[in-house]
Amino acid sequence: MSTVRVAINGYGTIGKRVADAVDAQDDMEVVGVTKTGPSFGCEMAVRKNFDIYCTSDDPDMIASFESSPFKCKGGLKDLLSISDVVIDCSPGKMGAENLGKYQDAGVKSIFQGGEKHSLTGLSYTSCANHSENYGAETTRVVSCNTTGLSRTLVPLYEHCGSLKVECTMIRRAADPGDSKKGPINAIKPVLKVPSHHGPDVMTVKPEIEINSLAVAVPTTIMHVHAIIADLPEGHGLSTESVIEMWKSSPRVIVMNGEGNRITTTAEVMEMARDIGRKWGDLHEIFVWEDGVRLMGNRLYYFQAIHQESDVIPENIDCVRALMEIEKNWQKSVKKTDDAISSYYNI
Numbered sequence: 085m086s087t088v089r090v091a092i093n094g095y096g097t098i099g100k101r102v103a104d105a106v107d108a109q110d111d112m113e114v115v116g117v118t119k120t121g122p123s124f125g126c127e128m129a130v131r132k133n134f135d136i137y138c139t140s141d142d143p144d145m146i147a148s149f150e151s152s153p154f155k156c157k158g159g160l161k162d163l164l165s166i167s168d169v170v171i172d173c174s175p176g177k178m179g180a181e182n183l184g185k186y187q188d189a190g191v192k193s194i195f196q197g198g199e200k201h202s203l204t205g206l207s208y209t210s211c212a213n214h215s216e217n218y219g220a221e222t223t224r225v226v227s228c229n230t231t232g233l234s235r236t237l238v239p240l241y242e243h244c245g246s247l248k249v250e251c252t253m254i255r256r257a258a259d260p261g262d263s264k265k266g267p268i269n270a271i272k273p274v275l276k277v278p279s280h281h282g283p284d285v286m287t288v289k290p291e292i293e294i295n296s297l298a299v300a301v302p303t304t305i306m307h308v309h310a311i312i313a314d315l316p317e318g319h320g321l322s323t324e325s326v327i328e329m330w331k332s333s334p335r336v337i338v339m340n341g342e343g344n345r346i347t348t349t350a351e352v353m354e355m356a357r358d359i360g361r362k363w364g365d366l367h368e369i370f371v372w373e374d375g376v377r378l379m380g381n382r383l384y385y386f387q388a389i390h391q392e393s394d395v396i397p398e399n400i401d402c403v404r405a406l407m408e409i410e411k412n413w414q415k416s417v418k419k420t421d422d423a424i425s426s427y428y429n430i
């Protein structure tokens with residue numbers, strides 16, 4: 085079978101990571117990435133041998149590359165004309181404008197969590213609803229927080245058959261490369277209650293009853309979730325068996341915090357840098373083993389989310405779903421993760 089031709093529209097925090105992850109696979113290839121103009125980031129695309137296109141078809145914007153060292157091969161239309169699927173990694177809320185362009189070009193599309201579910205009417209997480217996305221024209225890979233919640237809650241739901249969840253999202257204020265956002269010396273509650281994060285899980289697994297609160301805190305390196313899940317009577321689980329369940333779930337790392345001296349997000353990120361993935365990324369959700377406790381039917385736990393990277397491998401599985409390459413989500417996850425590991429030699 086020929087490789088799937090993937091366009092990356094928006095080569096920023098998420099786009100550059102998705103491009104590398106696509107490049108790591110043997111069943112898909114990057115046919116081009118887009119930038120608004122010749123700026124920081126283009127050099128990396130050149131080093132990776134990715135063709136650069138402009139996010140726009142406006143001749144003036146395309147011409148802005150002419151006085152730079154970076155060759156722009158054309159506008160978005162030109163890129164779409166040689167693509168099978170586009171992964172939209174533009175800043176949130178630009179999706180509505182872009183979706184029409186993809187549809188006009190007859191190209192399948194994958195959006196990110198900055199867009200609303202209503203844009204596509206379909207959302208995606210590898211472990212929750214890969215098969216529902218099989219062959220779809222357009223979908224949305226849910227946000228980093230929703231992805232993180234799905235990774236630990238879906239296996240629990242699959243075991244229990246029902247689940248009621250309350251969680252508090254302790255959110256990083258900004259990405260490390262973002263100098264515009266805050267707070268820098270305050271804790272900012274999200275006053276829209278419940279926050280959108282928990283209910284967003286229901287776009288991929290409607291059977292899980294979930295609500296959330298959120299606060300933003302002055303850190304750039306990870307989100308932390310404090311989760312309380314009520315399991316149904318007769319769940320048959322113990323603290324130990326829940327931990328074992330997550331240890332055998334893909335893209336979840338369970339580690340003893342005190343024993344390994346990984347008691348904060350700072351050490352989790354240091355461990356991620358040690359693993360050797362580019363940018364110090366951690367695609368997996370990190371659960372503190374000693375922070376898991378099942379008391380009767382009520383389960384308490386904490387998990388940490390590397391906001392810039394947990395959604396990256398999900399985008400790859402999502403390409404396989406839309407392009408009908410692999411129906412079995414576990415097989416896709418394994419193929420994706422093995423390819424990324426050998427790409428970075430880890």
Ligand SMILES: NC(=O)c1ccc[n+]([C@@H]2O[C@H](COP(=O)([O-])OP(=O)(O)OC[C@H]3O[C@@H](n4cnc5c(N)ncnc54)[C@H](OP(=O)(O)O)[C@@H]3O)[C@@H](O)[C@H]2O)c1
Pocket residue numbers: 093094095096097098099118119120121123125139173174175176177178182196197198199227228259391392393395
């Ligand atoms: N950052 C995270 O932690 C995170 C986590 C999960 C999901 N997401 C979601 O992922 C999406 C992308 O976020 P991001 O953090 O990667 O944003 P970002 O770092 O700001 O990057 C956005 C990229 O889109 C380009 N762009 C600007 N206008 C565009 C347009 N009209 N069409 C196409 N591309 C355009 C920008 O070009 P220039 O480089 O030329 O400016 C930039 O390369 C959002 O939906 C966000 O909510 C982000």
